Amino acid sequence: MxxxxxxxxxxxxxxxxxxxxxxxxxxxxxxxxxxxxxxxLRVLSVNGGAGARSPDAAIWKKAPVARVDLQAAFPGHSSIVGTPATGQLAAQAVRARDMLYMKLRWSDKTANTAVADTDRFLDRVAVQFPLNGEASTTPFMGDGVNAVNIWHWRADGRTENLFAKGFGTATPVVSQALTSAATRRGDAWEVVLARPLAAKQEEGAMLKGRKTMPIAFAVWDGDNQERDGLKAVTLEWWQLRF
Incomplete structure (x- = not known):
């Protein structure tokens, strides 16, 4: 290299x-x-790769693995107190023709797949891209001028495509293109997020034709009462390198 x-x-x-x-x-x-x-995070480019939608696909044995260290998110609100449980996740990426697949794996001894009352919360994971493709955008969910696009997986089976312009502003954006698949392997979650590289500006970050793209990560451990801003994150942008 x-x-x-x-x-x-x-x-x-x-x-x-x-x-x-x-x-x-x-x-x-x-x-x-x-x-x-x-x-x-280096992207593996392949001609086929339809099977990459599954966390068990053989292609993931070939894709480079990035060990992503996580820290407590910036406490954007005084009600956000506590220490997140997750210290690291493993990230991989595969580009197959016009699709991007991202596999995320992290340790979590308890699978929290439902919300109940006020003390049971979901396990979740997310990746974030600046809509303008620039690393000058703040990685803390963007700001009033520069928005971010968030791919958000929830352990209750839902996957959300979100836009945000700062703390507490995450808004769902309709998109049928973002999909996910997840499995439990031992004491860990393995999740694959998939979306076409191309996207309309009102639907998500444009990845087609780029050599690099800033990317950030976040994990919530429901058993640790993590929700909203109480999460483990990357405090600066990584680079997704195609």
Whole structure:
């Protein structure tokens, strides 16, 4: 990979510059390159891939896996208190002709598939894209000017296509194109979200023709009373690289 090659060249220069006192600068360049590359989810492109809709499909054994670290979401409201339970999820992506499939896997010992009273909540997962395709959009659900598109899976079997312009503004947008499939494997959820790469502006983020796309992730553990803004998230954009 080109970035690995770049990293090796920088490391070689770092050794050469160490005696001149410039090694710290070269080392920082290495760290920066590695950090940038660490937040990349590489898409596997295939000709077929219809079976990728299933979490059990063989194609997922070939797709690169990105280990995504999660943190507590920014407390956008004073009522959001608590510590999310999920610290990491595994993300994969496959492009098959005009479709994008995303598989998300995370540990969750209890399957919470229904809401009851005021103390039982759903397990959920979501991916988020800036509608304008720009990483300058805030990853915290967008803002009043720059909206985000959220693909939201719920453990009760529902999948929602949402738009948001800041905290508390998530709004369902009609779309028959977004689908999902999920399974339990041991103490973990495995979910595949699928949608055509192309989308009308009023229906979702345009992915067709892009080489990269900012993407963010979120997980809710219903057994930990997580809902709304109490969730585990990425606090900055990753890059989905086609």
């Amino acid at each position: 080109k970035r690995i090659g770049f990293g090796k060249r920088v490391s070689w220069f770092a050794l050469c510059f160490a005696a001149t006192g410039l090694g710290g600068t070269a080392s920082a360049a290495v760290d920066g390159a590695q950090a940038a590359d660490a937040k990349v």
